[in-house]
Amino acid sequence: xxxxxxxxxxxxxxxxxxxxxxxxxxxxxxxxxxxxxxxxxxxxxxxxxxxxxxxxxxxxxxxxxxxxxxxxxxxxxxxxxxxxxxxxxxxxxxxxxxxxxxxxxxxxxxxxxxxxxxxxxxxxxxxxxxxxxxxxxxxxxxxxxxxxxxxxxxxxxxxxxxxxxxxxxxxxxxxxxxxxxxxxxxxxxxxxxxxxxxxxxxxxxxxxxxxxxxxxxxxxxxxxxxxxxxxxxxxxxxxxxxxxxxxxxxxx
Amino acid sequence: xxxxxxxxxxxxxxxxxxxxxxxxxxxxxxxxxxxxxxxxxxxxxxxxxxxxxxxxxxxxxxxxxxxxxxxxxxxxxxxxxxxxxxxxxx
Numbered sequence: 018x019x020x021x022x023x024x025x026x027x028x029x030x031x032x033x034x035x036x037x038x039x040x041x042x043x044x045x046x047x048x049x050x051x052x053x054x055x056x057x058x059x060x061x062x063x064x065x066x067x068x069x070x071x072x073x074x075x076x077x078x079x080x081x082x083x084x085x086x087x088x089x090x091x092x093x094x095x096x097x098x099x100x101x102x103x104x105x106x107x108x109x110x111x112x113x114x115x116x117x118x119x120x121x122x123x124x125x126x127x128x129x130x131x132x133x134x135x136x137x138x139x140x141x142x143x144x145x146x147x148x149x150x151x152x153x154x155x156x157x158x159x160x161x162x163x164x165x166x167x168x169x170x171x172x173x174x175x176x177x178x179x180x181x182x183x184x185x186x187x188x189x190x191x192x193x194x195x196x197x198x199x200x201x202x203x204x205x206x207x208x209x210x211x212x213x214x215x216x217x218x219x220x221x222x223x224x225x226x227x228x229x230x231x232x233x234x235x236x237x238x239x240x241x242x243x244x245x246x247x248x249x250x251x252x253x254x255x256x257x258x259x260x261x262x263x264x265x266x267x268x269x
Numbered sequence: 270x271x272x273x274x275x276x277x278x279x280x281x282x283x284x285x286x287x288x289x290x291x292x293x294x295x296x297x298x299x300x301x302x303x304x305x306x307x308x309x310x311x312x313x314x315x316x317x318x319x320x321x322x323x324x325x326x327x328x329x330x331x332x333x334x335x336x337x338x339x340x341x342x343x344x345x346x347x348x349x350x351x352x353x354x355x356x357x358x359x
Contacts, residue, residue, distance in 0.1 A: 064301065064302065065302055094323075097322060097323035100328070101323035101326050102323045104297065104323070104328060105317070107299050107301070107313070108275070108315060108317060109277075110275065144271045145271040145273075169271055170273070238309075245307050246307045246308050246309050247309060
């Protein structure tokens with residue numbers, strides 16, 4: 018919440034995170050300035066890459082009092098214009114789920130140990146990043162909350178599984194130990210409303226804590242103000258409010 | 270959505286990018302979110318040479334109708350080219 022009578026500030030910068038494999042993981046970090054300790058969020062970018070939208074999302078989270086770190090999940094494919102790097106990833110057939118899980122866990126650990134973190138860390142992403150957020154949370158017991166924004170291919174046909182995608186995220190639901198927020202557009206084709214229903218049934222059956230919200234007039238990517246064909250303002254405004262309410266409740 | 274629909278073909282050819290001409294290694298053909306075209310999905314063509322770095326790339330985003338028209342024009346032009354070549358060798 019903005020208080021016109023109070024000091025505020027933030028720092029946003031590229032950082033490098035020590036990876037368990039001995040390498041360095043590039044990341045964009047935005048955090049509020051101040052002496053208190055803040056809850057934290059790992060942002061997992063979408064298939065278009067480590068782009069400007071995700072830097073804006075990180076700064077928006079910092080504006081609302083969260084330390085946000087967005088690792089470059091494509092850094093092993095090269096550096097340059099995010100759009101060009103994403104094209105290299107497309108040509109290579111995509112980043113593997115295991116690579117994303119490893120990078121996500123490294124970012125979670127970095128935030129858990131950040132001197133200004135209160136130790137509570139969520140993972141959040143949109144599109145492929147929503148799917149990746151689920152994968153990281155299902156493979157890291159230290160994650161405190163998950164936000165899946167219209168993640169596609171949570172439900173996968175057996176024919177779509179391969180070395181890069183060895184298991185469908187929905188089949189890892191039993192391993193999920195953090196509360197989950199999901200936002201979906203009813204006009205989306207991936208995930209379809211039926212796939213969201215299927216995911217919800219499994220969450221119910223396994224006794225998980227979750228809340229799903231559906232937006233009847235929204236399709237895929239309805240937060241993306243930089244993509245006019247996808248953006249749906251009314252749904253985006255309500256969706257961001259739900260994200261902040263959820264993160265505040267689970268992390269503060 | 271992020272469809273993950275993409276394929277790549279090895280390519281002999283050249284392309285002119287922001288830093289000039291370069292030799293092509295591959296063309297990636299995808300169907301996913303465009304970066305610039307105002308549509309949910311598009312045919313994405315990337316003429317690339319990864320050994321020269323990510324910037325060795327000429328990117329094209331087409332509507333499905335435009336992609337089909339391009340395909341027809343390519344086939345038509347190739348047929349005419351083949352016919353021309355056969356007159357030289359015949």
